[in-house]
Structures are given as structure tokens and as C-alpha cells.
Amino acid sequence: EVQLVESGGDLVQPGGSLRLSCAASGFTFSQYEMNWVRQAPGKGLEWVSYISTSGGSIYYAESVKGRFTISRDNAKNSLYLQMNGLTVADTAVYYCARDCGTTSCYTPHFDIWGQGTMVTVSS
Amino acid sequence: QMTQSPSSVSASVGARVTITCRASQDINSWLGWYQQKPGKAPRFLMYSGSILEDGVPSRFSGRGSGTEFTLTISKLQAEDSATYYCQQANSFPLTFGGGTNVEIK
Numbered sequence: 001e002v003q004l005v006e007s008g009g010d011l012v013q014p015g016g017s018l019r020l021s022c023a024a025s026g027f028t029f030s031q032y033e034m035n036w037v038r039q040a041p042g043k044g045l046e047w048v049s050y051i052s053t054s055g056g057s058i059y060y061a062e063s064v065k066g067r068f069t070i071s072r073d074n075a076k077n078s079l080y081l082q083m084n085g086l087t088v089a090d091t092a093v094y095y096c097a098r099d100c101g102t103t104s105c106y107t108p109h110f111d112i113w114g115q116g117t118m119v120t121v122s123s
Numbered sequence: 124q125m126t127q128s129p130s131s132v133s134a135s136v137g138a139r140v141t142i143t144c145r146a147s148q149d150i151n152s153w154l155g156w157y158q159q160k161p162g163k164a165p166r167f168l169m170y171s172g173s174i175l176e177d178g179v180p181s182r183f184s185g186r187g188s189g190t191e192f193t194l195t196i197s198k199l200q201a202e203d204s205a206t207y208y209c210q211q212a213n214s215f216p217l218t219f220g221g222g223t224n225v226e227i228k
């Protein structure tokens with residue numbers, strides 16, 4: 001079964017840091033680009049970051065640029081998101097999402113999603 | 124920037140529902156659609172504006188190119204109650220529309 005499982009979400013104070021992880025299984029992780037997408041409580045979806053298969057190409061949303069760092073370890077079938085300088089506006093469910101852009105859907109779309117991990121930034 | 128309309132629609136089972144997604148610039152046909160039910164992760168429905176993902180019922184269809192796109196549910200079913208999002212894949216940053224809540228009367 002193709003699966004993505006996020007972990008690492010927590011309650012953190014403003015200005016704090018957190019590292020999210022996403023464990024992939026059921027597919028050849030190294031062949032897929034990956035993304036993080038978040039959803040604030042009661043709000044819509046917001047793309048956060050993209051990483052290519054090798055990690056050589058990375059993009060960020062303007063709202064997180066300079067504060068968040070995406071990375072991957074293909075040997076461990078894992079995706080990560082290091083989040084620094086957290087603010088209340090970063091409170092959201094964070095989803096790990098597989099990108100089908102170079103395998104089946106031509107451009108970056110998210111065909112497999114994890115269940116999400118909740119990040120709450122509050123004092 | 125992606126703009127969806129309406130933000131909410133209520134329709135009866137069997138009805139035809141159409142959601143519009145407008146892009147602030149030409150995105151060719153690089154548009155996807157997602158369905159999200161409360162408390163669940165989104166489900167990928169469609170890409171390139173009109174190509175259904177495997178397993179997506181044929182009552183879902185998409186049209187459009189350039190700046191205007193539509194998602195149509197031809198015969199609404201109770202299980203289609205959800206929020207639908209469009210997403211442009213023409214360039215980074217990838218962006219979603221604000222969502223359309225589809226409710227069953």
C-alpha cells in the first residue's frame with residue numbers, strides 16, 4: 001500500500017523551532033518529487049515547499065522562505081521540514097504530499113497525501 | 124493567484140454542479156482539482172484541466188485552458204459532499220484556489 005505518514009507536530013512557542021518528518025512506503029521514494037502543503041484551521045490549502053528527487057531543486061512559498069528548510073533522505077525513504085522562527089500564522093495541519101509531475105501528471109500535482117500532523121504555535 | 128466561485132453551493136442528489144476556477148494569468152492547461160472531506164486529507168481528482176485520476180468516477184469532468192476552468196459533477200451523489208480546490212501547476216509558487224464547499228440539500 002502506498003502510504004505517507006507524517007510526524008513531529010507539536011505545540012511550540014512563537015519564535016521556536018520544529019522538525020517534521022514524513023515516512024514513505026509502498027513506492028520507490030527516490031523516483032518522486034515531494035512537497036509539503038499546509039492547512040490552517042478552518043482555512044484552505046497552502047503549498048509550502050517542493051523538493052526534487054535528488055534534492056537539487058527546491059522551492060518555497062514566500063511566507064516561509066528563509067525560515068523553513070525542506071530536505072529528504074532517499075536511503076531512509078523520508079522527507080523532512082525544518083521550521084524555524086515559527087509564528088502564530090504557521091499554525092496548521094502540515095501534509096506531506098507526493099508529486100506526480102514527472103511520473104504521470106506532467107506538472108506538479110499531489111497524488112498521494114499523508115494524514116497530516118498538527119503544528120500549533122502559541123504562547 | 125487562483126479564484127474559485129462560488130465559495131459554496133447547495134444542490135440536490137442528481138443535480139449538475141459546476142465550479143469555476145480563474146487564474147490571474149495564463150496557465151495553459153496546467154490545472155488540477157482536489158476533493159477534501161472534513162477531517163481528511165485531500166484527494167487528487169484531475170490534472171491537465173480534464174484528465175481524471177484512476178478511480179475517480181466519470182460523473183466528474185473538467186474543462187478549460189488559459190485562465191478559466193470548470194469542474195462539473197454531472198449527477199451529484201451524497202458522497203460528493205466536500206470542499207473542492209483547484210491548483211495551478213504552471214509555475215512556482217504552486218497555488219490553490221480558495222475552495223468551494225459543495226453541500227447536499
